[in-house]
Amino acid sequence: MEVPVLKQGPFLIATVQAALSDEDLVHLRKAMIERVVTSRSLGVIIDVTAMDIMDSFASRTLCEIAQMIHLRGADTIIVGIQPEVAFAMVQLGITLEGVVTALDLEEGLSYLKEKFDSDA
Amino acid sequence: MSKRETVWHETLISDASPDGSAVLLRELIAHLRQNQSQLREEWARRITEARLLTAMSKDELFAEATAVYDQYVEALETGTLEALQAYARSLSERIIPRGVETHEVVGIVLLLRDVLARSLFEKYQADFTKLDRILDAYEPAANRIANTVAVGFVQERERVIRQQQEAIRELSTPVLQVRERLLILPIIGVIDPQRASQLTEQLLRGIRTNRAKVVVIDITGVAAMDATVANHLVQTVEASRLLGATVIVTGLSPEIAQTLVTIGVDLGKMNTVGDLQGGIEQAERLLGYKVVPLDASGT
Numbered sequence: 001m002e003v004p005v006l007k008q009g010p011f012l013i014a015t016v017q018a019a020l021s022d023e024d025l026v027h028l029r030k031a032m033i034e035r036v037v038t039s040r041s042l043g044v045i046i047d048v049t050a051m052d053i054m055d056s057f058a059s060r061t062l063c064e065i066a067q068m069i070h071l072r073g074a075d076t077i078i079v080g081i082q083p084e085v086a087f088a089m090v091q092l093g094i095t096l097e098g099v100v101t102a103l104d105l106e107e108g109l110s111y112l113k114e115k116f117d118s119d120a
Numbered sequence: 121m122s123k124r125e126t127v128w129h130e131t132l133i134s135d136a137s138p139d140g141s142a143v144l145l146r147e148l149i150a151h152l153r154q155n156q157s158q159l160r161e162e163w164a165r166r167i168t169e170a171r172l173l174t175a176m177s178k179d180e181l182f183a184e185a186t187a188v189y190d191q192y193v194e195a196l197e198t199g200t201l202e203a204l205q206a207y208a209r210s211l212s213e214r215i216i217p218r219g220v221e222t223h224e225v226v227g228i229v230l231l232l233r234d235v236l237a238r239s240l241f242e243k244y245q246a247d248f249t250k251l252d253r254i255l256d257a258y259e260p261a262a263n264r265i266a267n268t269v270a271v272g273f274v275q276e277r278e279r280v281i282r283q284q285q286e287a288i289r290e291l292s293t294p295v296l297q298v299r300e301r302l303l304i305l306p307i308i309g310v311i312d313p314q315r316a317s318q319l320t321e322q323l324l325r326g327i328r329t330n331r332a333k334v335v336v337i338d339i340t341g342v343a344a345m346d347a348t349v350a351n352h353l354v355q356t357v358e359a360s361r362l363l364g365a366t367v368i369v370t371g372l373s374p375e376i377a378q379t380l381v382t383i384g385v386d387l388g389k390m391n392t393v394g395d396l397q398g399g400i401e402q403a404e405r406l407l408g409y410k411v412v413p414l415d416a417s418g419t
Contacts, residue, residue, distance in 0.1 A: 079364070083324030086362040087317075090355040095362070102364035103331055 003028045005035055010042040011112055013105070016051055025061040033068045043112035044069050047105050049080030059094045066099045075115060077101065079108035144257040149197045151243060152236065160189050163228075163235045172227045175218040184211065185228075188269075192232060196261050201268045208272030216273075216280055225273040229266040236262070293319055295326035301333040302403050303365075304396075308341030316352040323356060327365045334403040335360055338396045340371030350385040357390055366406060367391065370399035 001024050005014045012035055014028065036044055046062065048054070066076040077100045081089075089095070102108040152159065164185045167173060173181055187207065195204040212225070240258065244251035288309065296304045305323055327335065337356070339345075345353075357367040369392045372380075380387060393399040404411060 081362045083321070083328055083359075083363065086324060086359040087320060087355075089362060090358040095358045101362050103328065103333075107331075107333075107364055 003031070005031060007039050007041070008109075010040075010116065011109065012036060012039060012041045012044045013047065014044070015047045016049075018050055019053060020051070020058065022057050025058055029061055029065050029068070032065055033072055036069050036072050036074050041074055042116055043075045043077070045105065045108040045112065046076065046078050047080045047108070048078060048085075049082070049104065052082065052085060054081070054085050054089055054094070056092065056094060059089065059096055063096055063099055075100070075112065077108045077111055080104050144254050145196065145261070148240070148254055148258055149193060151240070152193050152196070155239060156189065156193070159235060159239055160186055162239075163189065163232050166231050166235060167228050170227060170231065172224045172231070173215075173220060175215070175220055187211075188228075189232070192265060195265050195268075196258075199261075201264065204265060205268055205272055208269045209276055212273045212276035216277055222270070222274060222277070226266070226270045229269045233262045233266055289315060289318075293322065295322055295330075297326075297330050297332070298400065299404070299407065299409065301331060301407060302400075303327065303330055303332040303335045304338065304400070305335060306338045306341065306396075311342060311345070311349045311352075313348055313352065316349055316356075320352065320356045320359060324359055324363060327360060327363050332365050334366050334368065334406050336368045336370055336396065336399040336403055338370045338399065339376070340373070340396065342376065343373070345376045345379060347383045347385060350380055350383070350387075354385065354387065354390065366403075368393055368399045368403055370394065370396045 001018055001020060003014050003016055003020070003024065005012055007013075012032070014032060016028075020028070032044060032046075035041070044065075046065070048062075051058070062078055066078070069076045078096065079102045081101060100111065102111055160182075164182050167181060167185065168178070173184075176184070188211070191204045191207045195201055215225075237255070237258070240254055241251065244254060293305065293307055293315075296306075298304050303323075303326055305319070305326075307319065311319070323335065323337075326332065337353075339353075353369070357369070360367045367390070369390055371394075372392060391402075393402055401411075
């Protein structure tokens with residue numbers, strides 16, 4: 001299951017459409033860290049609204065993506081974690097330490113815009 | 121249960137020897153019936169003396185004592201405890217709301233047992249062997265009756281407690297929106313793990329439906345907190361963050377603060393403010409609100 005990555009102004013938006021296999025996640029990681037520089041993006045939004053399960057591998061990969069993108073000079077925000085998923089995650093001790101999160105795509109975009117505006 | 125009771129009774133009845141316990145039991149019952157008014161009064165007197173069932177008036181007490189006495193003798197006679205059980209249950213239902221304690225109920229049943237035993241001693245004092253046999257027949261039955269009444273009372277009490285717990289649980293904790301994107305979750309009362317997870321669920325759902333950015337959890341009304349609940353609170357804060365909301369916890373009492381530090385719950389990630397007002401003010405700042413008095417004459 002390929003994750004479509006859209007360019008929206010200075011931001012990249014990756015929308016996860018369905019549950020991802022470990023392989024898909026690795027693929028996503030690779031695609032994101034390549035695209036972020038080739039498209040000269042300032043920020044990346046990963047929308048996980050459609051993910052109804054988030055295991056330790058998925059969350060670790062998301063954290064890694066955020067850290068790698070940071071090293072590549074951009075910001076990452078993860079949006080759309082479902083309430084049930086969030087609750088299950090914290091019960092498993094997965095807290096996405098150090099990663100910015102927001103309610104949905106709109107929130108994520110406004111966060112990045114604000115940050116981009118204040119940086120500029 | 122009733123089957124066992126019947127068996128117990130039959131062993132008494134089917135004892136065929138002329139001096140068998142069945143005969144003795146019948147004699148015993150006849151004695152209790154003959155002297156019932158005197159024994160009842162004696163019993164009621166001893167209850168008052170022992171200051172039991174003080175929640176009831178004298179007349180009520182006597183009425184109940186009469187009914188219990190009759191049920192008691194009937195239970196001895198028929199050997200089935202069902203009627204007595206049912207009566208004990210309805211009695212409990214009536215007296216529990218009036219604050220009657222377990223020790224009082226056990227106390228009165230034991231008093232009745234004593235009163236009846238005394239009257240037996242008195243009656244058979246000349247014939248010790250007969251008294252011995254009468255007591256052999258009387259004691260197991262009396263003990264079983266006392267047991268039944270006490271258990272009935274405790275069961276009824278537990279049922280009431282369960283019912284109340286259920287009622288408390290159903291008093292849902294409201295998730296309130298006080299400003300655009302600002303929610304308040306006032307928590308009052310005892311938090312058990314079940315209520316804690318219900319709270320978290322409601323809050324997360326509230327964050328989603330109200331698109332909240334900041335949540336103030338006020339725990340002024342929480343008297344105590346143990347490690348499990350504290351960890352649950354931390355989890356709630358983390359889960360809210362995953363949904364993109366900042367949580368401010370307000371109103372930690374000195375006792376809770378002490379407990380949390382002593383048991384070593386990691387609260388480093390929690391944003392705490394002294395009282396609800398401070399919490400709301402901070403939340404407003406986070407959201408970019410500035411509250412100024414309408415009357416600007418001072419400026």
